[in-house]
Amino acid sequence: MKETKKILLNSRPEGKPDNSNFKFDTENIPEPKDGELLLKSVYVSVDPYLRGRMSDAPSYIPPFEVNKPIKSLVVAEVLESKHDNFKKGDHVSGMLDWKEVQVAKGEDMMKVDKEKAPLSAYLGILGMTGLTAYLGLTEIGKPKEGETLLVSGAAGAVGSTVGQIGKILGLRVVGIAGTDEKVEMLKKEFGFDEGINYNTTENMREAIKKTCPDGVDVYFDNVGGDISDAVLFNINKFSRTVVCGAISIYNETSIPQSNSVQPFLIKKSSLMQGFVISDFADKHPQGVQQLAKWLLEGKLTYTETVEEGFDNIPQAFLDLFEGKNKGKMVVKV
Amino acid sequence: MKETKKILLNSRPEGKPDNSNFKFDTENIPEPKDGELLLKSVYVSVDPYLRGRMSDAPSYIPPFEVNKPIKSLVVAEVLESKHDNFKKGDHVSGMLDWKEVQVAKGEDMMKVDKEKAPLSAYLGILGMTGLTAYLGLTEIGKPKEGETLLVSGAAGAVGSTVGQIGKILGLRVVGIAGTDEKVEMLKKEFGFDEGINYNTTENMREAIKKTCPDGVDVYFDNVGGDISDAVLFNINKFSRTVVCGAISIYNETSIPQSNSVQPFLIKKSSLMQGFVISDFADKHPQGVQQLAKWLLEGKLTYTETVEEGFDNIPQAFLDLFEGKNKGKMVVKV
Numbered sequence: 001m002k003e004t005k006k007i008l009l010n011s012r013p014e015g016k017p018d019n020s021n022f023k024f025d026t027e028n029i030p031e032p033k034d035g036e037l038l039l040k041s042v043y044v045s046v047d048p049y050l051r052g053r054m055s056d057a058p059s060y061i062p063p064f065e066v067n068k069p070i071k072s073l074v075v076a077e078v079l080e081s082k083h084d085n086f087k088k089g090d091h092v093s094g095m096l097d098w099k100e101v102q103v104a105k106g107e108d109m110m111k112v113d114k115e116k117a118p119l120s121a122y123l124g125i126l127g128m129t130g131l132t133a134y135l136g137l138t139e140i141g142k143p144k145e146g147e148t149l150l151v152s153g154a155a156g157a158v159g160s161t162v163g164q165i166g167k168i169l170g171l172r173v174v175g176i177a178g179t180d181e182k183v184e185m186l187k188k189e190f191g192f193d194e195g196i197n198y199n200t201t202e203n204m205r206e207a208i209k210k211t212c213p214d215g216v217d218v219y220f221d222n223v224g225g226d227i228s229d230a231v232l233f234n235i236n237k238f239s240r241t242v243v244c245g246a247i248s249i250y251n252e253t254s255i256p257q258s259n260s261v262q263p264f265l266i267k268k269s270s271l272m273q274g275f276v277i278s279d280f281a282d283k284h285p286q287g288v289q290q291l292a293k294w295l296l297e298g299k300l301t302y303t304e305t306v307e308e309g310f311d312n313i314p315q316a317f318l319d320l321f322e323g324k325n326k327g328k329m330v331v332k333v
Numbered sequence: 334m335k336e337t338k339k340i341l342l343n344s345r346p347e348g349k350p351d352n353s354n355f356k357f358d359t360e361n362i363p364e365p366k367d368g369e370l371l372l373k374s375v376y377v378s379v380d381p382y383l384r385g386r387m388s389d390a391p392s393y394i395p396p397f398e399v400n401k402p403i404k405s406l407v408v409a410e411v412l413e414s415k416h417d418n419f420k421k422g423d424h425v426s427g428m429l430d431w432k433e434v435q436v437a438k439g440e441d442m443m444k445v446d447k448e449k450a451p452l453s454a455y456l457g458i459l460g461m462t463g464l465t466a467y468l469g470l471t472e473i474g475k476p477k478e479g480e481t482l483l484v485s486g487a488a489g490a491v492g493s494t495v496g497q498i499g500k501i502l503g504l505r506v507v508g509i510a511g512t513d514e515k516v517e518m519l520k521k522e523f524g525f526d527e528g529i530n531y532n533t534t535e536n537m538r539e540a541i542k543k544t545c546p547d548g549v550d551v552y553f554d555n556v557g558g559d560i561s562d563a564v565l566f567n568i569n570k571f572s573r574t575v576v577c578g579a580i581s582i583y584n585e586t587s588i589p590q591s592n593s594v595q596p597f598l599i600k601k602s603s604l605m606q607g608f609v610i611s612d613f614a615d616k617h618p619q620g621v622q623q624l625a626k627w628l629l630e631g632k633l634t635y636t637e638t639v640e641e642g643f644d645n646i647p648q649a650f651l652d653l654f655e656g657k658n659k660g661k662m663v664v665k666v
Contacts, residue, residue, distance in 0.1 A: 179403035224595035246595040262579040265607030274598030
């Protein structure tokens with residue numbers, strides 16, 4: 001094989017991205033040098049956060065460059081290894097270009113084991129989704145057995161994983177979601193103790209009080225806004241709020257206003273902390289190991305949507321914004 | 334001596350407290366039992382937070398009871414000891430009743446050394462003021478040499494101590510206060526690098542950016558509200574906000590609104606944490622020791638107002654609300 005297909009950023013999207021923002025091209029495949037691997041993409045992750053990297057607005061990760069390849073989390077097979085830790089036939093995951101075949105440094109790749117879990121799981125429950133849930137909850141939330149965990153955006157890929165991990169760790173777990181179906185799913189599929197449908201609940205503050213009678217010790221926040229305002233009235237002394245997402249206020253054009261958190265934080269000696277998953281990069285291998293163990297033991301479940309074909313990667317990404325996926329969206333190359 | 338004077342809560346204040354809320358009485362002095370000390374009050378601390386304990390609204394500390402003595406931090410002399418750690422003539426500090434003489438458990442008292450610092454200092458710079466500044470800054474703020482520390486309410490007793498400790502620890506320190514005189518004092522008396530007068534500054538966000546050109550790593554927040562909203566735009570990755578007070582919004586009758594903090598916390602992997610000084614009770618002795626050392630070395634300065642006479646304790650307390658004190662207010666019994 002001498003050439004590989006690749007997908008480049010063709011132009012920066014204004015508003016919702018479309019196919020014109022992507023460009024297909026080919027390039028020659030270089031020889032791997034010492035310490036490098038020749039890799040064949042097997043599963044490619046498409047994620048909403050990639051939209052942010054397509055813009056050049058300042059953010060916590062640098063933007064993609066126009067006419068350069070898009071990158072995301074990829075599971076790949078080792079075709080040739082010049083790094084001692086890997087051999088031909090191994091599978092790895094890492095941030096890789098959208099290419100069928102490419103060369104990468106072995107030190108940037110993590111070996112994954114297809115005996116322990118399906119390879120696609122390393123992009124979701126054993127990838128960023130699972131690590132965000134596990135490390136956000138454990139490193140910032142610091143949950144203790146018997147405490148109450150409240151999760152907003154609970155039916156999402158991260159939220160549903162957070163709730164399941166909460167149950168494994170012996171917490172009372174309550175989830176907030178937007179439809180009765182989702183609330184049912186939280187309880188039946190993911191083992192949450194209680195759920196709240198914020199769209200049909202008039203008084204969120206009271207609903208949280210009722211479902212969390214001992215108060216909230218850990219709040220895993222995916223939404224911000226009014227829901228998080230209501231949570232403030234129910235936090236316990238020494239409670240921890242894991243600020244993971246603020247989906248309810250991302251698209252507001254002016255700076256959104258909410259209840260001042262300071263008096264609540266003082267009264268309850270309470271902590272709020274934001275994070276991105278790269279903050280805990282040194283804990284990723286241990287996190288994946290723990291998640292894989294729980295998955296193997298049948299303690300964790302997840303949903304995913306698998307599209308097929310390298311050429312369909314951009315469309316799978318665009319489909320995310322139409323809500324065509326259920327759970328984690330991946331493309332089998 | 335058989336009898337002691339004492340000061341009781343006569344009634345709960347509505348709005349601003351006055352003399353009618355206090356009542357003088359006498360009682361017989363009991364004999365100290367095993368483990369107890371007979372104590373003579375030397376300096377009594379009067380503090381704004383006592384106003385909260387005079388009400389019966391729920392708070393982080395239980396309210397005073399009507400017809401029971403008011404309590405505050407007191408430095409006392411040991412008249413008689415039935416506890417191995419103390420002897421006659423020692424001085425101690427602790428939460429004690431407003432009485433001239435009383436019996437207390439030795440285990441609740443901390444020995445203080447009048448050779449190391451004036452006894453009144455144990456109520457301020459070596460008491461709650463100093464501990465609030467030192468433990469809030471070090472335990473939550475976790476400052477590192479070379480970082481930038483921003484302090485709001487910087488001219489107050491806590492704020493001016495925070496700034497001085499920041500300088501001792503090798504930080505760039507910027508203070509926010511409400512008059513040009515206070516800003517001058519921050520720089521001349523307390524060694525702050527820069528000051529901002531929020532009453533004469535139109536664009537706080539820009540003023541903070543200008544005085545903190547490398548961004549804010551630690552924000553010690555005594556005020557909340559608009560000032561803290563402006564700080565959010567200037568926080569650095571992994572910054573820590575020590576939420577110590579929210580004086581600007583305590584008296585609002587409805588729940589005050591501010592910029593939603595969540596998007597800022599996520600973008601900067603940033604932490605906000607509230608506290609009260611009792612959260613760090615196990616670290617008080619070490620804190621007092623460190624503060625006393627800096628005081629002895631001339632690295633810390635403070636101001637205090639000393640009133641005289643046991644009978645003047647209520648008036649000294651009331652004077653706090655008229656701003657008659659400069660720095661920490663104490664009464665020499």
